[in-house]
Amino acid sequence: MTEFPSDAILVVVETGASGELEKAAPGLFGAAAAVGTPIALVLASPGAGSAAAAEAAALGARRVLIAETPDPSVLGVPSVDALAAAVEQVQPDAILISQSLNGRDLAGRYAARSRAAVSVDAVGVSRDDEGVVAHHSVYGGAYDVTSTSTFGAPVITVRQGSIEARATAQPQDSETLTVPPSGKRAARIDSFDEAVVATSRPELRGAAKVVAGGRGLGSEEQFALVGQLADALGAAVGASRAAVDAGYIPTAHQVGQTGVSVSPQLYVALGISGAIQHRAGMQTAKMIVAINKDGDAPIFEVADFGVVGDVFKVVPQLISALEARKK
Amino acid sequence: MKIIVLVKEVPDTYGDRKLNLETGLADREASEAVIDEIGERALELALTHADANDGTEITVLSLAPEGATARIRKGLAMGAGSAIHVSDEALRGADLGLTAETLAAAIRRVEFDLVITGNVSTDGSGGMIPAMLAELLDVPLATGLSSVAISDGAVSGTRRVESGVQKVSANLPAVISITEALPGPRFPNFKGIMAAKKKPLEMLTLADLGITADNPDAARSIMLTVAEKPPRAAGVKIIDEGDAGEKLADFLVENRLA
Structure with a gap:
């Protein structure tokens, strides 16, 4: 296994019902590319990993770690286990995750497990001498705030639709991540109804x-x-x-x-x-x-x-x- | 069944909310403090369950400055049986990690079957405390539920994600968070307000919980800068004289927005 870049930014993206990457993915890679080398952790449903990895590379991931969910009916915990394994390998300067419902669960559980600091609902990221800094727009945009971690890589969740920057496409370089299960207790997904796209209208969150x-x-x-x-x-x-x-x-x-x-x-x-x-x-x-x-x-x-x-x-x-x- | 409901004191969104530009902390003088409405909805869910199920015990738990006791008592007036108020000078400006550790320690002191929280607060809008609690307490987590069914030993509900709607369930004990799709809170009546004065309200400090705010092993999130954004200036305002739709179309086309 080759070394990961020293300025790696770990971008965590998950696949949706049809195997496509979540809508926030282009913005997450765009934000990551501006402060370091984007490395993707793709959380995929079974069988969707390699197509999603290709998509991640096209969005700017220099390397892609694929973690296919062993049991798609387990809610959340396998993603946290995968993130813990990926951080261990990549040793990133920051971890970027979407401020979606699943993203918040993942960031919160991972931060509590690893005692990492979280910067929530960021609208941008930058880098200073000490590391990666998250930018926030708080109280409905009345204040601009920046935050970071006292030490270690900050876990930053990024508000959907807030990043306009896009990264340059990269040739695909992907590998399967070995994920040791934590055995933490989880809720079950008993059934799933795919959103029926009744209209061609874009989704409100993240819409232009x-x-x-x-x-x-x-x-x-x-x-x-x-x-x-x-x-x-x-x-x-x-x-x-x-x-x-x-x-x-x-x-x-x-x-x-x-x-x-x-x-x-x-x-x-x-x-x-x-x-x-x-x-x-x-x-x-x-x-x-x-x-x-x-x-x-x-x-x-x-x-x-x-x-x-x-x-x-x-x-x-x-x-x-x-x-x-x-x- | 023992249910713990998390409530949070926040600046009222109906007023001007301010940050102190030197400390970066919420300026609690600038606006009225209220219990976040989503927390009241979480409490309503617990109360509805209690109404139909004898033997349900509800505790409201809040981490808030000392002065917040009156707001927390509102939860007792609505019908919760007891309250725990965690307050400590060292928690001023606590980040999510320290907040979650403290709340988890307070929850561990009492037995519980279910922890119910709102999905996101109106001030921090992080929405991460439920996940942190589930991890620290090692219990299942079901967040963002827009409908909830509580039974003996299990909780289930619907959970909207980007690509669709999940039906999820978890064995108890568990942590869940709810959305605004759940019913709004009841108003405390006179009887409830009078009864609240006699209900137990426990005050706890970090020392009581065995937590040190400056644990060197835990990374903390720190605020580096805070600046007030200049208020958004109003632009053109025209009065429709029968051609405003045309003018607006021109404006959108000129700005490449149509």
């Missing part, structure tokens, strides 16, 4: 564009307007808590302090007043557009382009104008 609707849409039927504009822009659909509480759309679409935090290139707020809790989940967007009939709505304080008007007049006109310009 988001169109969100609020109470101003007035009803579940009229909330369809949000989806129409989202489709015209190729955007994901979001909602304010008020719209979710009113039953216009399921909770999974809630943007804000208590829902999903997004940092898209474009955020369009329709009929959303912009309570501080909502703004906390979207004000790090690059460009914010707001349409609201109340000219005093707080959403206008953060909007780059605000329209005081009726969403039911402005949005249909916007959709047809966008279609006309595409022709």
